[in-house]
Amino acid sequence: MPKVKRDAVGPVISAGQAVEECYEDDYACYCRLSNILPQDKTAGRKEQAYSVFQSMKTALDQCDMQFTNIVRTWFFIDHILDWYDGFNRIRTKFMTENKVFEKILPASTGVGGTNTSGTALIGSALAIKPKTKLFTVRTIPSPLQGPALDYESSFSRAVETACPTQRVLYVSGTASINAEGTSLYGGNAVRQIEFTMQVVDSLLKSRGMNWADVSRGVAYFKRREDTKLFRRYCLDSQIPPLPLTVSVSDICREELLFEIELDAVKAAK
Numbered sequence: 001m002p003k004v005k006r007d008a009v010g011p012v013i014s015a016g017q018a019v020e021e022c023y024e025d026d027y028a029c030y031c032r033l034s035n036i037l038p039q040d041k042t043a044g045r046k047e048q049a050y051s052v053f054q055s056m057k058t059a060l061d062q063c064d065m066q067f068t069n070i071v072r073t074w075f076f077i078d079h080i081l082d083w084y085d086g087f088n089r090i091r092t093k094f095m096t097e098n099k100v101f102e103k104i105l106p107a108s109t110g111v112g113g114t115n116t117s118g119t120a121l122i123g124s125a126l127a128i129k130p131k132t133k134l135f136t137v138r139t140i141p142s143p144l145q146g147p148a149l150d151y152e153s154s155f156s157r158a159v160e161t162a163c164p165t166q167r168v169l170y171v172s173g174t175a176s177i178n179a180e181g182t183s184l185y186g187g188n189a190v191r192q193i194e195f196t197m198q199v200v201d202s203l204l205k206s207r208g209m210n211w212a213d214v215s216r217g218v219a220y221f222k223r224r225e226d227t228k229l230f231r232r233y234c235l236d237s238q239i240p241p242l243p244l245t246v247s248v249s250d251i252c253r254e255e256l257l258f259e260i261e262l263d264a265v266k267a268a269k
Helices: 045-061 080-097 189-206 224-236
Strands: 010-014 017-024 028-036 070-077 107-112 121-130 136-140 158-162 166-174 214-221 244-248 258-267
Touching (some): 045 080, 045 121, 121 136
């Protein structure tokens, strides 16, 4: 596959499927990877996971980027509760091999989800390569949660990019997990929603942002009927209408019922 020209804007096709789109602005080059599948769906789950990471790396090469340029990932994992620990070990292995821990550890979401190809997982990612020192990328700690690395999940709580025109905060999939990495309020959707939203609120405030700055998000519910509890919380907490998609998905732990991810944008002063 030929390299993508820097002035090109459009999809890159792999195996008949649009898997990436490269574009740029004055400050950085961007590459969005979508619906990355394992090469062999008959392989074991861990082998399929490694294949997805390898395919991401190969796709990024077409835009003259490296895996270390990834700032955000998404993984939809079939039967996630059966093998999330195994997935995490493969993710950590690949990131170690590719020196990700020496640079920026991406924000991430990992939830349950099947796909029409019948593979063990499917992945997507956003990679950004700065063109100037005026564009910066940094990981952002969560005021109310410890690093996910403390319980062997290789992702950052949030990543922020900044340039002379704006800052963008990419908040990882966030659930009711405390600073010690322990799940809180097992089976209680009301309390889990409340705590999770407090965690995200504290992250936003730590970057001088609030709910009005949210530009995109997904709310994941293990039980469809709990969506009304989330709406009630937002109304009671006077949170403005959010640009959210709702998904019914398993969360990475059996006792967790709710997770939310979002992006927020703040114009430069």
